[in-house]
Amino acid sequence: MSLPLGTFAGLLDRSIREIVALAMDARSFDATRIGRIADLWDNNALPLVGAACAPWPLRSRRASSGLEWMADLGADRRRLMVDLDPSLDRLLPTARPQRSVHRDYQGRVFPGAFRLTAEIIDVLAEDYDLVNGSVRSLTAQPSNEGLQVRLTLAAPRRFIPSTGRVSRDGSRMPWPAAPLKFTFNGVTNLQFDAEDRIGMAVSRTSAGSAVTIGRSGHLQATEASVWPDDPRWYESTAGQAADLTTQHERPQRRKPIPTSTLTAPQRAAARSLVMLMNHARLVHHYPNLAAGVPILDICRVAADAGSAIIAASARRGAARQTAFGQLEQRWRHVPPEVPPEAIRSGPVMLRHARYDEPHDDYDVPHHGSAVLLAAVPGADPAVPWTLASEGITQPSRFRITSAAFDDGQHIHHDGRVLRIGDALVLR
Incomplete structure (x- = not known):
C-alpha cells in the first residue's frame, strides 16, 4: 500500500476515533468540532474509494491528489486535517491566501x-x-x-x-x-x-x-x-x-480525482459512509437534536472504515465487488435516533445554549426559542455522563453569563424555570 493512500485512509479512521473521544463522555462534547470532522467526508469518501480502487501505478498519485483537494477549502480545513494527523503538514501544500x-x-x-x-x-x-x-x-x-x-x-x-x-x-x-x-x-x-x-x-x-x-x-x-x-x-x-x-476571475479549486470508473458496489459503499457521517454532523447543525443523535452507535458502525476500504480494494474481481457490497450493507443502516433525555434538577455541565428572538425573515415568521444542551451524570458516578436537552418556544426570560459553563454547576428545574444560580435563567 502506498504511503499517501495509507495516510488518506488513516485520516478517516482518525476522524472517527476523534469523534468517539469527543462524544464518549458528554462533559467533553464539542458539537462544532464533531461537525467539522464529519464534514471532512461529505465530498471525500468517494475520492478515497477512487484512490484505493485505482490501478496500482495510479494509487499513490490519486491519494495525494485527494488529500490536496480535501485541504483546498482553506487554511481552517488544512489546519483541521493536520490537527488530526500531524504528518500531513509536510505532505500538503501551504494553504492559499483566502479572500474575504x-x-x-x-x-x-x-x-x-x-x-x-x-x-x-x-x-x-x-x-x-x-x-x-x-x-x-x-x-x-x-x-x-x-x-x-x-x-x-x-x-x-x-x-x-x-x-x-x-x-x-x-x-x-x-x-x-x-x-x-x-x-x-x-x-x-x-x-x-x-x-x-x-x-x-x-x-x-x-x-x-x-x-x-x-x-x-x-x-x-x-x-x-x-x-x-x-x-x-x-x-x-x-x-x-x-x-x-476585487478581481473578477473566481479562484479555481484543484480538480477532484476521477471516480467515474468505480463500480456500483464501490460507489454505493462510499455513499452509505457519507450518509453516516452526515448524520453525525447533525449534532452541530441542529443542537436541539444532539441529545437524541446516536453518535457513538454511528461511530461503532463506521469504525475502521478507512482500513476496511483498503482491505476491500486489495481483493480482485468478484471478491472485491462482494467486499464492497458487504461494506455498503454494514454502513447503510443508520442507527435510529433515541428520545433525548430532559434536563432535570441536579449536577450539570452546560455544553450549549442558544437564544433566538421572534422575527420575520423575508415574509417568513420565526418564533422565539431557546435551547440548552447539558452533560448530566447517571446513577453510577464512574459511568460517563450523557447529554440531556431542553427546548422552549417563545421563552419569556433568557439570561446567561459565562459562569454558567463553569465546572461543578447545579441546575434547578421546577417545570417552569431552569436556573443555575444567577448564571442562567430560562423560562
Missing part, C-alpha cells in the same frame, strides 16, 4: 468573514447602525479554543438600497435589517439578557475585542470575526470600495 471578498455569478461583490480589527469595526459602523440593532440570536458553547459565542445582530443600514425587495406576492417591500454574524472565541465575562438586547458597540483592546450589548450586557474575546450576511452589501461603502479591488 468574492464575486457572485452576476459579478457583484459579496463578503465572507472579516477578522474584527479596529479598521473593520469603523467600516462596519459606517454602513450599519449598530446602536439601534437587535440581537437576533446568541449561541454560547465550550470549544477547544475556550468559550465560543456566535451572535447575530439585525442592524439597520445607513445606506439606502437602490431597489426594494421582491416579496412573495411580487410587490416591492423595504429590505429588513441586515444580519451581521459575529463569532467570538476565547470569551470571558459574558453577560446577556434577552430583555436587554437592543444596541451593540464593539471596540478593540490590548486583549482582543470588547462588546457591550444593550444597557448592561457585555463580553470580551481574544479573537473575533464578522460576516455581514447582507444581500445588498455590494451597495455599502465597504462593498463599493471592495468592488474596485
